[in-house]
Amino acid sequence: MTVRSAGILLYRRRGGRDVEVWIAHMGGPFWARKDARAWSIPKGEYLDDEDPLAAAQREFSEEMGTPAPSADYIPLGAFRQPSGKVITVFAAETDFAPEKIESNTFALEWPKGSGTVQDFPEVDGAEWNREAVARSRLVSGQLPILDALMQHLGRAD
Numbered sequence: 001m002t003v004r005s006a007g008i009l010l011y012r013r014r015g016g017r018d019v020e021v022w023i024a025h026m027g028g029p030f031w032a033r034k035d036a037r038a039w040s041i042p043k044g045e046y047l048d049d050e051d052p053l054a055a056a057q058r059e060f061s062e063e064m065g066t067p068a069p070s071a072d073y074i075p076l077g078a079f080r081q082p083s084g085k086v087i088t089v090f091a092a093e094t095d096f097a098p099e100k101i102e103s104n105t106f107a108l109e110w111p112k113g114s115g116t117v118q119d120f121p122e123v124d125g126a127e128w129n130r131e132a133v134a135r136s137r138l139v140s141g142q143l144p145i146l147d148a149l150m151q152h153l154g155r156a157d
Contacts, residue, residue, distance in 0.1 A: 002084065002085070002086055003045060003083075003084065003085040003086070004045065004046055004048070004052075004085070004086050004087075004088065005043045005044055005045050005046065005059075005085055005086070005087045005088070006043060006044070006046050006052040006053070006055040006056035006059060006087070006088045006089070006090070007040075007041040007042055007043025007044070007056050007059065007060075007087050007088070007089050007090070007145075008041065008042055008043070008056045008057065008059075008060045008068055008073070008089070008090050008091070008092070009021055009022070009041045009076065009089055009090070009091045009145060009146075009149055010022035010069070010071075010091070010092055010093075010094050010096050011091060011092075011093055011094075011149060011153075012093060012094065012095050012096075012128065013093070014130075017155070018130060018131075019130070019131050019149075019150070019153065019155065020128040020129060020130055020131070020134075021041075021128070021129055021131065021134050021146065021149070022042075022096055022126060022127070022128055022129075023039045023040065023041055023126065023127070023129055023134055023137060023138060024039060024040055024041070024042050024063060024064075024101075024123040024125065024126035025038060025039050025123065025124055025125045025126065026038055026039065026040055026122070026123065026124075027103060027105075027106075027120050027121035027122050027123050027124040028106070028108060028120040028121075028122075028124075029108070029110050029111075029120065031124075032124075035137060036136055036137060037136075037137070037138070037139050037140060038137065038139070039129075039134070039137040039138050039139070040138065040139055040142060041087075041089065041138075041142060041145060042059060042060045042063045042064060042123070042126070043056065043059055043063075043087055043089075044058070044059030044062065044063070046059075052088040052090075053073060053075075053090055056068070056073075056088070056089075056090050062103070062104045062122070063103050063104065063122055063123045063126075064098060064101055064102075064103070064123070064126060065098070065100065065101055065102030065103060065104075066098045066099075066101075066102075069092070069094045069096045071092035071093065071094045072092060072093075073090040073091065073092045074090065074091055074092070074152070075088070075089075075090055076089040076090065076091050076145060076148045076149060076152065077089065077148055079141075079142070079144050079145050079148075081141040081142075082140075082141045083141075087142075087145070089145050089148075091149050091152065101123065101125060101126050103121040103122045103123040103124070104121070104122055105119040105120060105121050105122065106119070106120060106122055107119055108120055131146065131150065134146060
């Protein structure tokens with residue numbers, strides 16, 4: 001059975017040819033001191049009978065602590081990850097600027113084997129990143145999502 005996720009990739013254009021994307025740093029102790037390949041688009045799992053865009057908006061809200069912006073969302077496609085999970089992604093152009101990021105949390109035994117369970121945020125920060133910076137920060141399985149956005153914008157290299 002394929003695990004399905006839905007996500008949102010927000011983008012904005014900054015003078016000339018610069019495109020910035022909104023990505024999130026993954027929370028928890030594994031990602032705490034990592035930057036390269038430790039960022040993701042806001043996303044989460046959904047059930048087969050759910051509308052993928054509605055699920056993507058729900059997950060965005062859970063991870064950002066604020067609703068997904070009102071915008072014209074376009075489907076970018078479905079992207080198989082190295083884990084086998086398939087992420088259905090929607091993109092929108094917006095100048096999203098939340099007052100703060102407040103993610104939902106997950107429980108994890110930490111340190112491992114200690115018997116102590118702690119809560120950690122799914123996302124511990126999010127920000128706008130120029131395309132080139134996003135390419136070095138996103139987990140490698142999500143680079144095709146960024147490629148699809150650039151192709152949609154007519155900016156494929």
